[in-house]
Amino acid sequence: MTKSDDKRVPVLRFKGFTDEWEQRKLGDLTQKIKSYPISHDAEINTITGTKYIHYGDIHTGKLKRITNEKILPNINDNNYIPLKSGDVIVADASEDYKGIADACVII
Numbered sequence: 001m002t003k004s005d006d007k008r009v010p011v012l013r014f015k016g017f018t019d020e021w022e023q024r025k026l027g028d029l030t031q032k033i034k035s036y037p038i039s040h041d042a043e044i045n046t047i048t049g050t051k052y053i054h055y056g057d058i059h060t061g062k063l064k065r066i067t068n069e070k071i072l073p074n075i076n077d078n079n080y081i082p083l084k085s086g087d088v089i090v091a092d093a094s095e096d097y098k099g100i101a102d103a104c105v106i107i
Contacts, residue, residue, distance in 0.1 A: 033081045035092060043073040050077040055091040066106045 008021040038052050051072035057063040066072070083089070087106045 030088075036080060038075060040073075042075045044075060046074060048074045048077055050075055050080065052080075053089055058089065058091045064105075 010021065036052070038054070040054060040056075042052070051069055052075050053063055053066070053072060063071075083106055085106055089106070
């Protein structure tokens with residue numbers, strides 16, 4: 001076995017990726033921010049400038065890619081940490097095991 005045989009390179013590649021695979025911990029590549037236990041009961045009709053994403057909306061597919069913040073419901077501001085474009089939201093709760101870790105991205 002030669003040294004090149006030891007390389008960790010997949011058979012199927014995405015265009016533009018040529019390097020070997022590297023194993024990384026997700027926590028080393030991301031920043032976790034506080035999760036807020038907010039229910040649909042917190043939604044209000046007044047425009048407050050503070051929106052939220054309910055984990056159930058991620059599971060149902062209603063929110064997979066958020067390109068327009070107007071589709072998100074308003075809630076009262078309570079010094080929440082805001083999300084920004086490019087953030088990935090991972091549902092850390094679910095009604096069943098299948099839905100845990102479903103994600104959506106803010107565009």
